[in-house]
Amino acid sequence: MRQGKALLLAALCLMMAVSAGCGPVQINELAIVTAVGLDIGEEEGSYRISAQIVRSADARGQTGAPSGGTGEPIYSIAAEGKTIFEAIRNLARFSSRRVYWAHNFVIVINDKLAKRGIGDIVDFFTRNPELRMNTWVVVTSNSAGEVVSTVTGLEVVPGQAIDKLFRYNRIVGEAPSTNMMRLFEVYMSKTSHPVLARVELKNRGISNKKPMEFGSLKQVELSGAAVFRRDKMVGWLNSEETKGLLMFIESVDSSIVSVSCPRNPAERATLEVNKQQVRVIPGLKDGKPRFDIHVKATASLVETGCSVGFSAMKDELQAELQKKVKSQLEAVLDKAQHKYRVDFLKLGEVFNNKYPKQWREFEGRWEEVLADSEVDIALDIKITSQELKVDGKGTEGDES
Incomplete structure (x- = not known):
């Protein structure tokens, strides 16, 4: 009900704002978009755009559907065109209302389209004044149309569900938080390349329609990242590599690291790393760039299956933790330096800030x-x- 009231309030504010312009527009004349999916169309070089439209009456908890409706909180429409704008205009063939974009939460791009190039997508969604620059941008290996049309369970509006995943992403540190403004800045940069969060549909949970069948409810999972060279996607980063990535490009509240127990690799311990401070210090050695990466952080032991007591293994556990975090950094550095040969870690930006003269010498062949x-x-x-x-009766306390 709380979400429904928020949507109703937004709709009322929208109606007041629109009516203050060129003329009154009734809220029931607008199709409010909350998520957009972009796939490759059937014709060569074309786009297929899917729009998730919120049904305001059903989204606020109404049990009966409006006349001719389905009772679902959203419905999706899709159309194709040789350009994004043409595809959007073709939505008018299916929508009985004017498509309104100002409340869009997320733009979902299929990976095949991302590999073809996202330059047109960036251009269109930054040029249109009705579209917000704080809209999240993600990549998926699923059909983007399927992602935006899937009701995920907890949230009434699926686009809002993805929005909340990003809000809480700072707690788990599993994906980059890239909105259209941030994408545009990096896309226009001469020193860096974009990375976008990865979303996937996973069969999880239990549907009310199939209460005896676990995994019958699809959920959107936010984990990993897509790497770009300018406007074309070149590959993926997995969850561990993405944790290393975020140390370079974002401020993360905390991250969870699972390590082997020092004296028995078959046992596991889980630690929460927080208060991360990462410094990238550029330098020159024999006329070549070099980088020193300093990571300072604290951690809490939150779960252990180790048979040895904490006090006895603290130093060894600390060493295992540092080894794991170092492996995350090394893995993402290897992807940037050798596999993809794309500077998505902003190392060129850091080097340019300190050595602008030398940067001009290296700029044209920076990846090399x-x-x-x-x-x-x-x-x-x-x-x-x-x-x-300890036996479910309390905690052992803090140890500094």
């Missing part, structure tokens, strides 16, 4: 130069507390 650059990683991660349940 970066591949041969020396990178040293120094870690200072301390386990400062433990939060362990």
Whole structure:
């Protein structure tokens, strides 16, 4: 009901704003878009656009559907065109209302289209004044149309569900939080390349329509990232590599790291890393760029299956944690320097800020130069507390 009231309030504000312009427009004359999906169309070089339209009456909890309706909180329409604008205009063939974009939460791009290029997408969605620059932009290997038309369970409006995943992403640190403004800035940059969050549909949960069948309800999962060279996608980063990526490009509240117990690799311990401070210091060695990466953080032991007590294994566990975090950084550096040969870690930007004269020398062949650059990683991660349940009766307390 709370979401429904928010949507109703937004609709009322929208009606007041529109009526203050060229003339009154009734809210029931607008098809309010909350998510957009972009796929490759059937014709060569064409686009297929899918729009998730909110049904305001059903979204606010009304049990009966409006006349001729389905009772679902959303419905989806799709159309094709040789350009994005033509595809959007072709939506008018299916929508009985004017398509309104100002409340869109997310733009979902299929990976095949992303590999073809997103330059037209960036151009259109930054040029149209009705579209918001804080709209999230993501890539999926699923059909983008399917992602935006799937009712995910917890949230009434699926586009809002993806919006909330991004809000809480700072807690888990599983994907880059890239909106259209941020994408546009990096896209126009001469020193960096874009990365976009990855979303996938997973069969999880239990549907009310199939209460005895686990996994019958699809959920949108936010994890990993898509790497671009300018406007074309070149590959994926997995969850571990993405955690390393975020240390370079974002501020993350915390991340969860699972490590083997020091004296028994078959046992596992889980730590929460927080208060991360990452410094990338550029330098020159024999006329070539080099980088020193310093990571300082604290961690809490939140779960353990280790048979050895915490006090006895603290130093060893700390070493395992630093080894795991270092492996995340090394993995994403290897993707940037050698596999994809694309500077999506903003190392060129850092180098340019300190050595603008030398940057002009390297700029035209930066990826080649970066591949041969020396990178040293120094870690200072301390386990400062433990939060362990002892027989379900409490905690062992903090240990500094």
